Amino acid sequence: MSNVKMEAAIVFESYLPDALRRALEYARDNGFVASLPALLHARANAPYDNIIWNTWFTSNTEESVVTTKQGNHVVVVIHGGGIYGKPERFERLYRANQTRSNSEGFTGQYAGKISAQEACNVLQGKLPDGTEIPVYPFGEFKRGIADLPWRYGVILDFEMARRSEKGYQPFDVLREEPNLIVRAGGVEPLAAYLDKAQARHNTDLMGNFHPFHQINPDQLQTRVVFLAGNKGGVGSESGNLEFGYDAEYGIGGYASIHGMARYVAVAPRDVSTGVRDLPFAA
Amino acid sequence: MEAVIFYESYLPDALQRAREYAGDNGFVASLPALLHARANAPYDNIIWNTWFNPNSEESVLTTPQGNHVVVTVHGGGIFASPDRFERLFRADTNRSCKVGFTGLFAGKITEREARDVLNGKLPDGTEIPVYSYAEFKRGVANLPRHCAIVMEFEMAKKCRCGYEAFDDLKDDPLMIVRAGGVEAAATYLDKARGRHNTETMGSWHPFNSINDLDQPQTRIPTLAGNLGGVGTEDDDGHLYGYDAEYGMGGDSSIHNTSMINVARYVAVAPRDASTSVRYLPFQAE
Numbered sequence: 235m236s237n238v239k240m241e242a243a244i245v246f247e248s249y250l251p252d253a254l255r256r257a258l259e260y261a262r263d264n265g266f267v268a269s270l271p272a273l274l275h276a277r278a279n280a281p282y283d284n285i286i287w288n289t290w291f292t293s294n295t296e297e298s299v300v301t302t303k304q305g306n307h308v309v310v311v312i313h314g315g316g317i318y319g320k321p322e323r324f325e326r327l328y329r330a331n332q333t334r335s336n337s338e339g340f341t342g343q344y345a346g347k348i349s350a351q352e353a354c355n356v357l358q359g360k361l362p363d364g365t366e367i368p369v370y371p372f373g374e375f376k377r378g379i380a381d382l383p384w385r386y387g388v389i390l391d392f393e394m395a396r397r398s399e400k401g402y403q404p405f406d407v408l409r410e411e412p413n414l415i416v417r418a419g420g421v422e423p424l425a426a427y428l429d430k431a432q433a434r435h436n437t438d439l440m441g442n443f444h445p446f447h448q449i450n451p452d453q454l455q456t457r458v459v460f461l462a463g464n465k466g467g468v469g470s471e472s473g474n475l476e477f478g479y480d481a482e483y484g485i486g487g488y489a490s491i492h493g494m495a496r497y498v499a500v501a502p503r504d505v506s507t508g509v510r511d512l513p514f515a516a
Numbered sequence: 517m518e519a520v521i522f523y524e525s526y527l528p529d530a531l532q533r534a535r536e537y538a539g540d541n542g543f544v545a546s547l548p549a550l551l552h553a554r555a556n557a558p559y560d561n562i563i564w565n566t567w568f569n570p571n572s573e574e575s576v577l578t579t580p581q582g583n584h585v586v587v588t589v590h591g592g593g594i595f596a597s598p599d600r601f602e603r604l605f606r607a608d609t610n611r612s613c614k615v616g617f618t619g620l621f622a623g624k625i626t627e628r629e630a631r632d633v634l635n636g637k638l639p640d641g642t643e644i645p646v647y648s649y650a651e652f653k654r655g656v657a658n659l660p661r662h663c664a665i666v667m668e669f670e671m672a673k674k675c676r677c678g679y680e681a682f683d684d685l686k687d688d689p690l691m692i693v694r695a696g697g698v699e700a701a702a703t704y705l706d707k708a709r710g711r712h713n714t715e716t717m718g719s720w721h722p723f724n725s726i727n728d729l730d731q732p733q734t735r736i737p738t739l740a741g742n743l744g745g746v747g748t749e750d751d752d753g754h755l756y757g758y759d760a761e762y763g764m765g766g767d768s769s770i771h772n773t774s775m776i777n778v779a780r781y782v783a784v785a786p787r788d789a790s791t792s793v794r795y796l797p798f799q800a801e
Binding site for chain 2: 239240241242243244266268275276279280281283284285286384500506507508509510511512513514515
């Protein structure tokens with residue numbers, strides 16, 4: 235008897251492209267690699283002892299700083315896989331000549347440089363794999379999109395993103411933060427997540443970090459957004475207690491496009507044809 | 517308890533991952549465990565539709581009294597760790613080397629390993645019960661998952677080898693040992709026969725091909741399988757090779773010995789789905 239359900243699996247590797255490759259293999263055509271809104275939605279609906287709350291994750295969400303045809307600097311956020319939606323794109327970045335004058339490779343702050351073509355395309359929702367996705371201006375996005383797809387883009391004015399509060403902020407301040415509204419997938423999902431995060435230890439603050447105050451916006455560049463976490467959610471109000479690998483700094487970070495990675499992939503699975511629940515012992 | 521398949525193109529990696537998944541409270545599935553799972557699974561389950569490496573091994577060795585025997589260990593024996601395979605793979609493959617492959621691709625084992633396994637002592641310090649074939653055939657109450665069975669080599673050598681009638685296999689000593697007992701063998705064979713209402717099934721061993729019985733050696737019997745269970749009654753060539761459905765065992769070629777090559781293990785361990793991401797909603801309804 236068929237018993238198809240959407241099932242999620244964590245994929246961790248010490249080399250980001252390997253983790254993304256395995257996650258994409260798990261997801262295949264009918265699944266997805268979890269974006270930041272997906273990860274936050276799962277947290278908002280999970281008990282605090284679930285692993286989703288107790289470690290960090292790499293999201294399938296990216297933030298690109300690009301310049302429009304009109305010369306305006308904007309941040310284009312893609313949820314569900316964008317320019318860096320494939321392992322090969324990361325590999326190309328890692329293996330590029332790393333002199334700062336190179337048009338490829340890392341920026342000085344470890345974002346991935348992108349080409350003018352990639353920037354132009356992503357502004358229009360055209361992705362390297364040929365997919366076309368809807369791209370919403372922040373104003374429209376904030377008002378709410380009916381039947382929001384799992385893969386889409388949001389354009390935020392760079393100055394608005396740059397002025398967003400960064401660091402450990404009161405939950406009520408974070409509810410209004412434009413870049414956090416985009417990161418969470420909308421006003422309501424953000425509120426749901428913040429309520430749940432606040433209630434975990436009845437805390438006052440949560441971390442939300444971005445690099446937009448310290449970069450050259452003329453350099454086209456992309457970052458991947460990380461979701462922090464550690465066992466028990468220790469030190470979620472400041473960076474003093476658990477600085478380092480598993481610091482609970484909230485969301486964002488200044489740059490996270492290399493190193494190890496922990497993705498979540500979600501895909502339909504038919505338990506009846508798998509070995510998981512078979513009896514291997516009498 | 518939840519089972520997961522671990523496939524790798526390099527056997528020690530697959531075994532490593534399977535052991536990590538199993539942890540202290542789980543196990544890597546032996547041949548009886550795999551057959552038990554098949555006997556309780558629908559035919560469209562993956563357990564019927566591909567091949568597996570069992571965590572079982574068959575060693576040919578000589579007792580202190582000078583008798584040649586086959587010691588079958590279920591649940592992990594001499595070759596229970598990736599390191600032991602690595603040691604075999606990296607040994608000098610000259611036939612005179614004491615720790616490499618035999619000419620028929622078994623893994624040579626040391627006199628000490630042979631003596632210990634006869635006494636149920638394994639390289640990791642574990643001690644397991646060892647049963648004579650006669651005792652095992654009569655049935656062992658509460659048979660542990662990790663155990664050994666000793667069979668006279670001459671009996672093993674006379675066991676059926678090839679595509680054999682299901683009813684004959686039910687009485688075959690090697691099949692009984694591999695399946696984990698008389699009843700377990702009968703249950704599996706009935707289920708296997710019922711898949712396509714066939715008359716024969718493959719059961720293979722190399723014991724009539726080994727010339728030097730004084731060389732202690734170990735093999736792992738493969739459990740064959742392919743999608744749909746095609747060609748289970750013969751090896752007339754239409755599916756010869758990688759996914760041939762030749763039953764279980766293997767004789768002595770590099771293609772059907774599980775000592776090297778790609779590997780597919782099943783590991784079973786307790787898991788708490790409520791603390792995993794598996795059923796969390798990652799999308800709004």
